[in-house]
Amino acid sequence: MKSRNFELAKQLRHELHEHPELSNEEVWSKAHLIEFLKKHTKLEIVDKGLWFYAIYKAGENKKNIAFRADFDALPFNEITDLPYKSKFPGVAHQCGHDGHAAGLCGLALEVDQNGADKNVYFLFQHAEEIGDGAVYCQSFIKECNIEEIYAFHSMSGFEYNSVNIIDGTSNCSSKGMTIKLEGSPAHASQPETGKNPSFAIAEIVRAIPDFISPEKNEGIILSTVVNINVGKKAFGMSASKGEVSMTIRALYEKEMDALQKNLEDIAKSEAEKYGLKVSFEYQDYFPETSNHKETNDNIRKVCKEKGILLNEFTEAFRGSEDFGYYTKLTKGSICYIGNGIDYPHVHTNEFDFRDELIETPVELFKGLIEL
Numbered sequence: 001m002k003s004r005n006f007e008l009a010k011q012l013r014h015e016l017h018e019h020p021e022l023s024n025e026e027v028w029s030k031a032h033l034i035e036f037l038k039k040h041t042k043l044e045i046v047d048k049g050l051w052f053y054a055i056y057k058a059g060e061n062k063k064n065i066a067f068r069a070d071f072d073a074l075p076f077n078e079i080t081d082l083p084y085k086s087k088f089p090g091v092a093h094q095c096g097h098d099g100h101a102a103g104l105c106g107l108a109l110e111v112d113q114n115g116a117d118k119n120v121y122f123l124f125q126h127a128e129e130i131g132d133g134a135v136y137c138q139s140f141i142k143e144c145n146i147e148e149i150y151a152f153h154s155m156s157g158f159e160y161n162s163v164n165i166i167d168g169t170s171n172c173s174s175k176g177m178t179i180k181l182e183g184s185p186a187h188a189s190q191p192e193t194g195k196n197p198s199f200a201i202a203e204i205v206r207a208i209p210d211f212i213s214p215e216k217n218e219g220i221i222l223s224t225v226v227n228i229n230v231g232k233k234a235f236g237m238s239a240s241k242g243e244v245s246m247t248i249r250a251l252y253e254k255e256m257d258a259l260q261k262n263l264e265d266i267a268k269s270e271a272e273k274y275g276l277k278v279s280f281e282y283q284d285y286f287p288e289t290s291n292h293k294e295t296n297d298n299i300r301k302v303c304k305e306k307g308i309l310l311n312e313f314t315e316a317f318r319g320s321e322d323f324g325y326y327t328k329l330t331k332g333s334i335c336y337i338g339n340g341i342d343y344p345h346v347h348t349n350e351f352d353f354r355d356e357l358i359e360t361p362v363e364l365f366k367g368l369i370e371l
Helices: 003-018 027-040 097-114 133-137 139-143 198-211 253-274 293-306 355-370
Strands: 044-047 052-056 064-070 119-125 148-156 163-165 168-171 173-182 221-230 241-250 277-286 289-291 310-312 331-340
Touching: 003 027, 003 097, 003 355, 027 044, 027 052, 027 097, 027 119, 052 097, 064 097, 064 355, 097 119, 097 148, 097 355, 119 133, 133 139, 148 293, 148 355, 163 293, 173 198, 173 253, 198 221, 198 241, 198 253, 221 253, 241 253, 253 277, 289 293, 289 331, 293 310, 293 331, 293 355, 331 355
Parallel strands: 064 119, 064 148, 148 331, 163 310
Antiparallel strands: 044 052, 052 119, 163 331, 168 289, 173 241, 173 277, 221 241
């Protein structure tokens, strides 16, 4: 990567880091990325509202290859002393999406200046953190006839500057599930005259260990209770409304779907037993992200040719990634660039994307374009 391009990408990352924006609110970030590309490249920009992509055109009969970066931030208070720390209390780039976007811009600089024998698409996606972004952006795959798509994520716990991949599922599927139960109020001295959802919620929670038992499932499966809310702290009243929220997660989507059905069924059964109304809400849905062996083999080949350290990891991440929406529609892979074995993990106060890692995905992706 040219030194000037690296410095431009590095400065861009710092600017993005200073101006973090939450999912679906990335107005400044998107505009700043577009401004950067218009100033430093001749690429065509296609603005899709919340997201956009840039194109390097090699010709009508050339292969279409895409690279994706996300650019939303997290609801975090940054407590570092970085000179480019977040200017917005309660919002910070503690997942490294500033580095992902800056890295993709660095690749755009290189391709624009050096040319390519493929049509190269640079996809800048919003709202990865809540699983919304790729839902909207997946239309890009068919509209642009994308034949391969790649992405990277920096990850601690892996050797510094290494590329890490796995064939098949790399990230578990997950979704947020809320079960709402409603009965009728009563005086606390006469609870039998009302309908209190507490016992039904207790039975739902008690059933979870059986549903997620390893003996009954093929892969990783979890139901993590994140919130229980029943009634109010009013000692003269028997509760009449309650809800339990959980994240359900699985290596295989089919098993997550089965877990969801089991939870719905027991909620309906308990609601009927206690004379309650029941309803369900879902959010933050992520499909399983599955890498194709063919695109993984391309990554292996480039790493070998360029002398980039490559590691194969053997177990999918429990954390989710909405890149899986794309690999359902075309061949693709997401790889993980190592921050270092002992480097602070993403989604922690101590994490900051390492500037020097910008070059690794740029060189990897340039190699994929050149295959």
